[in-house]
Amino acid sequence: MIEKILLLTVAVLLSGCVNLHVHFPDAADKTAGGEVPTRPADAGGAAK
Amino acid sequence: MLLRTAVLLLLLAPLAGSAAQITLSLGSLRHPSFEAEGVMLSFDAARLGEADIRLGVLRVAGTEYRALKIHCSGFYFDGRRLDCPEGSVRREDERGRDRPALPFSLAWRAEDNFLSFSMHDVDAVAFSPLVKRLRSWQPKGTIDFGLTVEGDRAWLGLAVRDLEFASREGDVSGKAILLTVAAGAEHRGGAWQWNARLDWSQGELYRAPWRREAGVIMEAAGSLSETTLQVGLVRLDVMGTGSVNASLAWDRARGEATEWGFVTERLDLASAMDEWVQPWLGTLDFPKWYAAGHARFSAEWKAGGLRRFYAGLEDARVADGTGYVELGGVNAQIPWEASSPTDAEISVAAGRLGDLPLGGFALPLRLDGSEATVKGLSAPMLDGRFVIDLLRLAKRPSGWHGEFEGGIEGVSMPKLSRALKLPIMAGSLTARVPRIAYEDDVLRLDGALAIEVFDGGIIVHQLRLMDPFGKERRFIAEVTARNLDLGMLTRTFAFGSIEGRFDADLHDLEMQNWQPLRFDARIASSEGDYPRSLSIGALKDITALGETGQPKALERVPERSGFSFGYDRIGLSCALRNGVCLLDGVAREGEGVVLMRGSGIPSVSIIGYNRHIDWEALVARFREVIAGRPGAIIE
Known part of the structure; x- marks a missing residue:
């Protein structure tokens, strides 16, 4: 009985951990020509 | 002989x-x-x-x-x-x-x-x-000419029909011109005393940069001696614009004017601006301005230079070419003298600076040589004031220079944000600009602009406005934001609810017409201890920014208020060039980048895909997500 309760608790906890996958609008058609960024933005102060 | x-x-x-x-x-x-x-x-x-x-x-x-x-x-x-x-x-x-x-x-x-x-x-x-x-000149057309001299009297007549011509360079041309000249003269006291009338009734004349349709009558009188041509009085009636009285002294030996002057009658300002002033300003690369109402001008030129000038405006409307500045009900008496400073009287009934309405004000303008100064202007703006402590414009050999000190005092933020079509913000705004300098067609802010907003601080520095009076006006700046309340920000934009605090850096920000052309942006959770959570609404809004529908993970989450997910850290960056944003985050995870790392129970991690993002499409989706929600007005 205790094992069942523990398993159920773990299942509830795991279901509360969400990985949200967001596919942002792709710029594939814009990367074909012209200058596009190739390096990520400088870290700046905000990353520190 | x-x-x-x-x-x-x-x-x-x-x-x-x-x-x-x-x-x-x-x-x-x-x-x-x-x-x-x-x-x-x-x-x-x-x-x-x-x-x-x-x-x-x-x-x-x-x-x-x-x-x-x-x-x-x-x-x-x-x-x-x-x-x-x-x-x-x-x-x-x-x-x-x-x-x-x-x-x-x-x-x-x-x-x-x-x-x-x-x-x-x-x-x-x-x-x-x-x-x-x-x-x-490839001339066409026919000409009658007659000169009769009888003793001390002379008559001259000229009639031109269907005259066409054009210079090789194309800077001077005439089309279908019909004009007559009739003149009479009498030789008295060693000089010819003459009078003449010119009637240009048809055709078009172009002398770069001016173009003029027919409708000009000129009556003149003066004297002609062996050394000088004196035009004592010439009256020019220009159809659609008004009348001008002028005088001229011409040295025949040197082939140049020694003095001239003119006084206009009440002119139609729109026509005068379009036909005479604007083409000339265009050659000086001066930005386009529109004007309507009435005006009077006078000028006096002597000894190789302009001595006096006067411009008067009567119930005029003046606007810059980009529609950013507009002044209505303008009355002005602007005298200028080469030898001494003068004070102009200018009053404005109402105006507009961008989307900000201005109340009536008086402009205390002092002119000294090629320098114009405004000191102590105070114009009502919404429920506060727009203040100019000092505005100085000077023409120097290197071009136009200017400087500005002033700011905005006591403008309520709800009214200001509504006028600027921004999300409604609370509080009142008092902003002082220590000094803005204008040189080489660049407006440059000395020092930094500090704004306290969303319980944090934003500092704008190295602010420059390139080509500020042209249509290609560009805005360049470095922006640093610290410890902003994410909850207040997301609620203002009605974008779900994300509790937390963040820092942001916008490096090398360049904007045109308020649209970013390029920047390196980085956003990260601020240091410190504070609640970090996302509402279910925020998750759905973030999801809506993506290309796919609502993920299955969210379908299991209960739809009730107060339910939120914990997170540990937000970290994302965007390098924007040519409408493409290169996305990065806290860490890489397969093909995606982690933008938010979850923590606690329940928690959420957000992983973004498509590292090269179409910026315009993303902004359009953001607008769609918040469209129609109370509290947010974004255009």
Whole structure:
């Protein structure tokens, strides 16, 4: 009985951990020509 | 010299009646209207009435012509009288021989100092013997010209029909021009006292940068001596614009004006601006301005420079070419003197600075040489004030320079944000600009602009506005934001609810028309201890930014208020170039980047895909997500 309760608790906890996958609008058609960024933005102060 | 000519003719008179070609060298001829040198007269004694006259040099009205051949039918000359009722002039040089001759009629009498010279219905191109480089102007049309001198009096008439011409460079041209000139003169006290009227009734004239349709009448009077041309008074009526009274003194020897001036009557400002001022400003690369209402101008030029200028505006409306600045109900008296400073009186009934309405104000303007200064202007803006402590504009050899000190005082943020079509914000705004300098077409902010907002601080520094008065106006800045309340920000934009705090850096931000052209942006959770959570609404809104529908993970989450997910850290960056944003995050996870790392139970991690994001599409989706929600007005 205790094992069942523990398993159920773990299942509830795991279901509360969400990985949200967001596919942002792709710029594939814009990367074909012209200058596009190739390096990520400088870290700046905000990353520190 | 005329006496010598007469004697020669008397000696040759007996030859008349016998067939003989006679050539006479007459030396020079002088008359108040012209001078001729190297005069050769040829005629056939058997064919009276036909003669050829060659002129080595002819000077008329200060212009010199060389190698002219004149043929006369009905010729008569006896030393005291000359008749050439059917004459033609041709240049004898190589070019002139291939061109049409210029027909004319001439009569001269010595006894009463009578001279009559006329041309009727002459093709404009036929003037090439007299007008140098005329062919390059491709003239068309017909011309009547008449000059009569009788003793001390003279009359001149000119009629031009369907005249067309264009310079090779295309900077001067005329089309279908119909104009008449009538002038009369009397020789008194060693000078010709004259009056004239010009009536330009049809056609169009272009003299870069100005273009003008017909509808101009000019009446003028003055005097002409050997040394000077004085135009005592000229009145110019320009249809659609108004009238101008002007004067001019011209040094004939130096070929330049020694002084001139004009006073306009009440002019239509819109027409004057479009036709006269704006084309001229355009050549100086000065930005376009629109104006309407009425205006008066005057100017005085003397001793090689402008001495005085006056501009008056009556109930005018003035706006810059980009529609950013607009002033209405403008009344102004703006005097300027080269020798001393002057104070102008300018009042404005209402105005607009971008989307911000301005109340009525007086502009205390001081002009000193090529420098204009405004000190202590206070204009009502919404429920606060727009203040100019100092505005200085100066024309220097290197171009226009300017500086500005002032700001905005006590403007309520709800009204300001509504006027700027931004999300409604609370509080009031007082912002002082320590100094903005204008040089080389760049507006540059000295120091930094600090704004306290969302319980944190934003500092804008290295602020520059490139081409500030043009349509290509660009805004460049470095922006640093610290410890902003994410909850307040997301609630303001009605974008779910994300509790937390964040720092942001916008490096090398460049915007045009408030649209970013490029930047390196980085956003990260602030240091410190504070609640970090996302509402279910925020998750759904973030999901809506993506290309796919609602993920299955969210379907299991209960839809009730107060339910939220914990997170540990937000970290994302965007490098924008040419509409493409290169995304990065806290860490990489397969093909995606982690933008938010979850923590606690329940928690959420957000992983973004498509590292090269279409920026315009992303902004459009953001607008769609928050559209129609209370509290957010984004356009």
